[in-house]
Amino acid sequence: MAEGYEGWDEYAPFYDWENARTLGRRDVPFWTKLALETAGPMLELGCGTGRIAVPLGKARKGIIGIDRSEEMLTRARRRLARNKLARRLTLIRGDIRHLPFPAGTFGAVIAPYGILQSLIRERDLAATLTAVHGALRPGGTFGLELVADLPSWEEYRKRISLKGWKGRKGGAHVTLVETVRQDRARRLTIFDQEFTERRGRKRRTCRFALTFRTLTVPQMVRRLEKAGFEVRALLGDYQGGPWDKRAEVWMILAQRPVS
Numbered sequence: 001m002a003e004g005y006e007g008w009d010e011y012a013p014f015y016d017w018e019n020a021r022t023l024g025r026r027d028v029p030f031w032t033k034l035a036l037e038t039a040g041p042m043l044e045l046g047c048g049t050g051r052i053a054v055p056l057g058k059a060r061k062g063i064i065g066i067d068r069s070e071e072m073l074t075r076a077r078r079r080l081a082r083n084k085l086a087r088r089l090t091l092i093r094g095d096i097r098h099l100p101f102p103a104g105t106f107g108a109v110i111a112p113y114g115i116l117q118s119l120i121r122e123r124d125l126a127a128t129l130t131a132v133h134g135a136l137r138p139g140g141t142f143g144l145e146l147v148a149d150l151p152s153w154e155e156y157r158k159r160i161s162l163k164g165w166k167g168r169k170g171g172a173h174v175t176l177v178e179t180v181r182q183d184r185a186r187r188l189t190i191f192d193q194e195f196t197e198r199r200g201r202k203r204r205t206c207r208f209a210l211t212f213r214t215l216t217v218p219q220m221v222r223r224l225e226k227a228g229f230e231v232r233a234l235l236g237d238y239q240g241g242p243w244d245k246r247a248e249v250w251m252i253l254a255q256r257p258v259s
């Protein structure tokens with residue numbers, strides 16, 4: 001069984017290209033508002049290429065991003081430098097199951113865009129929730145998003161799911177051919193990705209798989225409570241509307257209790 005942290009180094013050159021055509025920046029104002037309402041340092045788990053961490057660093061200082069993939073972080077560091085955010089945003093290579101921060105450091109920790117679903121074993125999720133609880137100061141907020149309803153994703157084989165140009169004039173033409181598999185026994189959804197980049201006559205194909213765990217909102221709520229959090233809100237959109245089972249966005253706001 002593949003690990004949930006695998007595949008991201010290979011995905012890194014294509015992540016922003018694909019993301020600009022799917023989620024884009026729709027979730028960024030939500031996390032920015034939370035950053036502006038938070039006192040003290042704020043940590044993003046799985047900050048990737050800095051899609052969220054960089055706008056947060058523009059909004060305020062004391063933002064820290066942690067990620068395990070060196071290739072994703074390389075892109076985030078470039079963004080940080082381009083935006084001159086060295087004093088406001090710190091990027092750290094590390095694993096979210098073992099957070100390298102003193103107890104009670106953060107006013108908020110966020111886990112956007114399904115990062116907790118990359119923890120495909122129960123013990124990895126439990127270790128991460130315990131680590132987040134410890135890294136938050138009492139009263140601090142833990143905000144997370146689950147990718148909605150992964151088990152209902154239709155399975156398909158080798159479908160062209162995106163194509164277009166990457167980079168400015170003279171860039172590459174990219175095609176993404178995707179296979180989606182459901183491993184219902186293990187409650188996993190696996191995306192086999194095949195990116196082909198064409199520059200003139202040169203052609204390069206990059207293949208990898210990303211594995212995500214199926215988790216519903218009630219299942220995550222139970223795990224948060226077991227780890228000592230109080231769940232404050234279930235949200236069904238990025239404007240703060242209420243969650244229900246059919247919502248397209250699945251967000252949870254929890255708190256480390258004050259005592």
Ligand SMILES: C[S@@+](CC[C@H](N)C(=O)[O-])C[C@H]1O[C@@H](n2cnc3c(N)ncnc32)[C@H](O)[C@@H]1O
Pocket residue numbers: 004005008045046047048049050051052066067068069072094095096097112113114115118119
């Ligand atoms: C979906 S991307 C999200 C990136 C960014 N938060 C965003 O919204 O664009 C998930 C990120 O989590 C990272 N990741 C996965 N498992 C991890 C782990 N155990 N520890 C640290 N980072 C991890 C991956 O390397 C990847 O960059």
